[in-house]
Amino acid sequence: MNSVIRIALGNLWEHKSKTIILGFLICFGVMLIILGNGFLESTRRGLEKDFRANYCGDVVIHGPSPEKGQLTLFGVTNTVSMGSLPKTPAIPDTKELLRLLEGVDGIAQKTTVISGMGMLSSEAVPEDFEVAEDQRSNYPYFYYFAGDPDSYFDMFTKMKILEGDFPSRTEPSILVDIRLKNKFENYYELPLAVGDKLLLSAFSVAGSQTLREVSVSGFYEQPDPNTAILELCYIDQNTARALADLTYGSVYARELPETIDTSLSSLSEDDLFGSDELFDFSDSAVLETGLTDADLDALLGDTSLRDKLNMTDDGAWHYVVLKLDNPSAAPVFISQLNLMFAEKGLNVKAIDWKAASYDFASTADMLSGIFTILIMLLAVVVFIVIMNTLIVSVIERTGEIGTMRALGAGRSFIRKLFFTESISITLLASIAGTILALAVSAIVNAIGFSVSNTVAKLLLGGGSVSITPTASSILATVIVILIGSAAANLYPVSVALKITPLKAMNQQS
Amino acid sequence: MAIIKMSDVRKVYPLGKVEVEAVKCASFEIEKGDFVSIAGPSGSGKSTILNMIGLIDTPTSGTVEVDGIDVYEGKFSADITDDKKKKKNQKISVKIDNRITELRRTHLGFIFQNFNLIPVLNVYENIEFPLLLGKSTMKKTEKDEWISYLIEKVGLTAWKHHKSNELSGGQRQRVAIARALVTKAPLILADEPTANLDSKTGDQILNLMKEINKDLETTFIFSTHDAKITAMADHVIRLLDGEIVENRKIENGSEA
Numbered sequence: 014m015n016s017v018i019r020i021a022l023g024n025l026w027e028h029k030s031k032t033i034i035l036g037f038l039i040c041f042g043v044m045l046i047i048l049g050n051g052f053l054e055s056t057r058r059g060l061e062k063d064f065r066a067n068y069c070g071d072v073v074i075h076g077p078s079p080e081k082g083q084l085t086l087f088g089v090t091n092t093v094s095m096g097s098l099p100k101t102p103a104i105p106d107t108k109e110l111l112r113l114l115e116g117v118d119g120i121a122q123k124t125t126v127i128s129g130m131g132m133l134s135s136e137a138v139p140e141d142f143e144v145a146e147d148q149r150s151n152y153p154y155f156y157y158f159a160g161d162p163d164s165y166f167d168m169f170t171k172m173k174i175l176e177g178d179f180p181s182r183t184e185p186s187i188l189v190d191i192r193l194k195n196k197f198e199n200y201y202e203l204p205l206a207v208g209d210k211l212l213l214s215a216f217s218v219a220g221s222q223t224l225r226e227v228s229v230s231g232f233y234e235q236p237d238p239n240t241a242i243l244e245l246c247y248i249d250q251n252t253a254r255a256l257a258d259l260t261y262g263s264v265y266a267r268e269l270p271e272t273i274d275t276s277l278s279s280l281s282e283d284d285l286f287g288s289d290e291l292f293d294f295s296d297s298a299v300l301e302t303g304l305t306d307a308d309l310d311a312l313l314g315d316t317s318l319r320d321k322l323n324m325t326d327d328g329a330w331h332y333v334v335l336k337l338d339n340p341s342a343a344p345v346f347i348s349q350l351n352l353m354f355a356e357k358g359l360n361v362k363a364i365d366w367k368a369a370s371y372d373f374a375s376t377a378d379m380l381s382g383i384f385t386i387l388i389m390l391l392a393v394v395v396f397i398v399i400m401n402t403l404i405v406s407v408i409e410r411t412g413e414i415g416t417m418r419a420l421g422a423g424r425s426f427i428r429k430l431f432f433t434e435s436i437s438i439t440l441l442a443s444i445a446g447t448i449l450a451l452a453v454s455a456i457v458n459a460i461g462f463s464v465s466n467t468v469a470k471l472l473l474g475g476g477s478v479s480i481t482p483t484a485s486s487i488l489a490t491v492i493v494i495l496i497g498s499a500a501a502n503l504y505p506v507s508v509a510l511k512i513t514p515l516k517a518m519n520q521q522s
Numbered sequence: 523m524a525i526i527k528m529s530d531v532r533k534v535y536p537l538g539k540v541e542v543e544a545v546k547c548a549s550f551e552i553e554k555g556d557f558v559s560i561a562g563p564s565g566s567g568k569s570t571i572l573n574m575i576g577l578i579d580t581p582t583s584g585t586v587e588v589d590g591i592d593v594y595e596g597k598f599s600a601d602i603t604d605d606k607k608k609k610k611n612q613k614i615s616v617k618i619d620n621r622i623t624e625l626r627r628t629h630l631g632f633i634f635q636n637f638n639l640i641p642v643l644n645v646y647e648n649i650e651f652p653l654l655l656g657k658s659t660m661k662k663t664e665k666d667e668w669i670s671y672l673i674e675k676v677g678l679t680a681w682k683h684h685k686s687n688e689l690s691g692g693q694r695q696r697v698a699i700a701r702a703l704v705t706k707a708p709l710i711l712a713d714e715p716t717a718n719l720d721s722k723t724g725d726q727i728l729n730l731m732k733e734i735n736k737d738l739e740t741t742f743i744f745s746t747h748d749a750k751i752t753a754m755a756d757h758v759i760r761l762l763d764g765e766i767v768e769n770r771k772i773e774n775g776s777e778a
Contacts, residue, residue: 016650016651016654019643019647020640020642020643023642023643024642026642027641027642412636412638413638413640413641415638416632416634416638416639416640417640417651417655418623418626419576419578419626419632419638420626420627420632420651420652420655420701421623421624421626421627421628421630421652421655421656421705422623422655423620423623423655424619424623426655513578513579514576514578514626514632515573515578515579
């Protein structure tokens, strides 16, 4: 074996320029893969840390799963047209669920959450307002969260209140993300201060728009200023329930009594209001009836049930969010919870932070997938280049290989020789690539790059660009490159083994 | 005893749509310790014969025996018309390849016209190389002494640690001779060993080979078209157009 190593290293030294070019290529490839993996790992870990600590906790329990799309902490993920956002289902019986969770070991903290998406506007915006062309990207839409005031802000404590206070427990109010304040001010060209009145609007599944007036309770900054999450505001639970259509009527669906005439429900809006054939709404027609308001009220009958059904349901929540004593045990804990829910017949489901933050995690995963494809393409290119270089080397060394065969070198010797050459160069280049990657990571982390663009933040899983290569990813990269290098040898070696000593007779030494 | 026995050996090369018969039904024997010259003009088939003796070229038909071993035993009987027989033939090919590799390692030494030293190794390492390929029974000190003896024998003691590109043509051929001898192979093959050397160096190389032939009783077979070299041989096989036209053994200066 010593002779093989000696000849292999001698050959690498003898063909320095080729060795350097090949080594540089492998080194560069290894460096890129390690940096890429380090960046993706850092992104994934950063995203997980931010979302678990500040939004999703370790476990999120949601209500009945929708027929289409995936239910996340930020609503139902589905391709929808604007104006018909799918409704996030409420947990059927939050009190019962919380009571059940009281008896479960391993839960450090729990809270309840309502979430949704809305848009900010103000009565102060002039009717003829037209947004400036360069401010269109500042459209003030946002996610809203409403947590149980007794537990939510004890569980998620890291937000920084810059001005004012948390949302009121009783009054309609909003704690505004400072980024949204800036967007609002730029978009509407209006200042926004604590105590100002704002109009929050949210779209429901039927395409209707729910509008609520709230006052600004304060402004806050996200715990991680480079978070991937879009603008997020905290509002009081009653306003949230109204925006999210969490009324008694929507939560408690019951069979209608047989006494109620439902014949009109089979008609469409066009049938009902498209012509005057069914109803005549002209003033003369209404006046001709001689009905007074009291008559009309009497005609409507008792509306107390309807009024009650339209009231927000004080006990309705979208999610129960848990933090565990042992966060790393979350996957097992979630499985056990779901088994328990199934046994108890509860139509709820426990999910982890990744499923709960689907859009954000999946975007990072998608980027990771694209990067993996790029790495694979790079690996294929490197593989082909190594193979071609080795084939050229085999052709150049036909005489040498033939001589060795003539002197009694078996096929295994030739095989070992080429494998030793490529493995040596790959190993050395991989070590150099690893050192370079670590150096580049250290420099990038020391400089502290960050991006402010929303799309870039979403793609990168946050605004901070950091690279943290792990020992396991470095080891995996080197092993994969070594295997690739060994595989790249197969064809050149088969070419080398076909060289007969006869060819050596005609080669110059 | 014959170290080489060739019987009805033919070698046919395809050349485009025609076939060229480089060697036509050659049969001869070479005894151990002979100093053999395979002579003939260019294109007569002498290199082809030498290559077949050295097991670096395969005959189209016939048998080649090295030290009593039928090298291509089974090769020409296998029919490759169906898959089963193809597999059998592949097995035979692998067996023959292993047999050839072993014979090259133990019985044959080569001296090439173009020296064919391994460029990355120095003089000592080039000579040592064939010993590293097999399971040498020599101890390290014994091996060092033997290689040093050979280096001294070919007059390259001062160049022991030089690489081949630092040597002259004659010096390179001396390294090749020492390398051919290092395994104590009983048979050394040399294809036009002096063709790339000046006449003085060529004479020195020939004298060295003759000296080793006498001292170590190593069989030398070399191809040449130089009458002066052929005159030194004690067994001359002369070829013309692929046919043996002369197979003459000379003992103690007189023809046998």
